[in-house]
Amino acid sequence: MRIPHIYQPSELVVNQPTTLNDDAAGHIARVLRMKEGEQVSLFNGQGGEYLAKITAISKKAVEVTPFEFVDRCVESPLNVHLGQGISRGDKMDFTIQKSVELGVSEITPLFTTRCGVKLSGDRLAKKHHQWQKIAISAAEQSGRNFVTKVHPPISLEEWLSQQSNELKLTLHPRADHSIKTLPKPDQGVRFLVGPEGGFTDEEMANTTGQGFIDIKIGPRVLRTETAALTVLSALQLQFGDLAL
Incomplete structure (x- = not known):
């Protein structure tokens, strides 16, 4: 199953819990209907992505904890x-x-x-x-x-x-x-x-x-x-x- 790839415009640090912004939280909780313990992939536009586990979730708020940084780039060499x-x-x-x-x-x-x-x-x-x-x-x-x-x-x-x-x-x-x-x-x-x-x-x-x-x-x-x-x-x- 493909892990959802979510944009989170904030600093992301391995093993440091973070509360997702409203757009990301709404997509995970109300659209994807994910549950505590499931994994997501987060990126903040600064390069690479963070594998994270959902540690708390409700209809209005989602907390995740990144556990691994993946230095992955799929950008074209042509700007x-x-x-x-x-x-x-x-x-x-x-x-x-x-x-x-x-x-x-x-x-x-x-x-x-x-x-x-x-x-x-x-x-x-x-x-x-x-x-x-x-x-x-x-x-x-x-x-x-x-x-x-x-x-x-x-x-x-x-x-x-x-x-x-x-x-x-x-x-x-x-x-x-x-x-x-x-x-x-x-x-x-x-x-x-x-x-x-x-x-x-x-x-x-x-x-x-x-x-x-x-x-x-x-x-x-x-x-x-x-x-x-x-x-x-x-x-x-x-x-x-x-x-x-």
């Missing part, structure tokens, strides 16, 4: 920062979840001309918090011991202007370059995927002006939620944890 045009409904949730499973390092949701999603104030803060929780859940599910950072949403122009030594890529269906023709990204990759309505000509010109290379991954036009995952998979195959 990837995804700039994702914000999509509507649950498409953005899906993109974040699956990108984390595929090993993305950072995600920045982007407001673009054709974004179609209006968020500000409390609604924006709540949505950002929701996206980060989705990233945490995806890290737990996929066995990662680091949590992908979901940055607060910003405008495309602001993201493009950020200084970076990463290889910069823009997905475009009429591009001349493919992933196979790219140089090895020794400083990681920063790649950009448009919203459902795509980028405007002005936005595409702006990406080129900021040093982004247009790439394509086939002859067909992909939906925004498919595009990000396809590029991530191709990057992992060419340069990341699937490269031979």
Whole structure:
């Protein structure tokens, strides 16, 4: 039976009992219905994981005691920062979840001309918090011991202007370059995927002006939620944890 892999954002020390936060405790007690004496795997995003035993449990609180540290890493050697045009409904949730499973390092949701999603104030803060929780859940599910950072949403122009030594890529269906023709990204990759309505000509010109290379991954036009995952998979195959 697979031991549940749970994120606990606190210091973890072998043989020192710790009380889990509300999200972790609720998942163990109410969703998984675990009992005292059962084991869990904990990670705090600082590397490795801790095997722990449940020493006290109720509907509102769970105490565990780590008994072994396992220096285990399943991270890709390729750091990837995804700039994702914000999509509507649950498409953005899906993109974040699956990108984390595929090993993305950072995600920045982007407001673009054709974004179609209006968020500000409390609604924006709540949505950002929701996206980060989705990233945490995806890290737990996929066995990662680091949590992908979901940055607060910003405008495309602001993201493009950020200084970076990463290889910069823009997905475009009429591009001349493919992933196979790219140089090895020794400083990681920063790649950009448009919203459902795509980028405007002005936005595409702006990406080129900021040093982004247009790439394509086939002859067909992909939906925004498919595009990000396809590029991530191709990057992992060419340069990341699937490269031979």
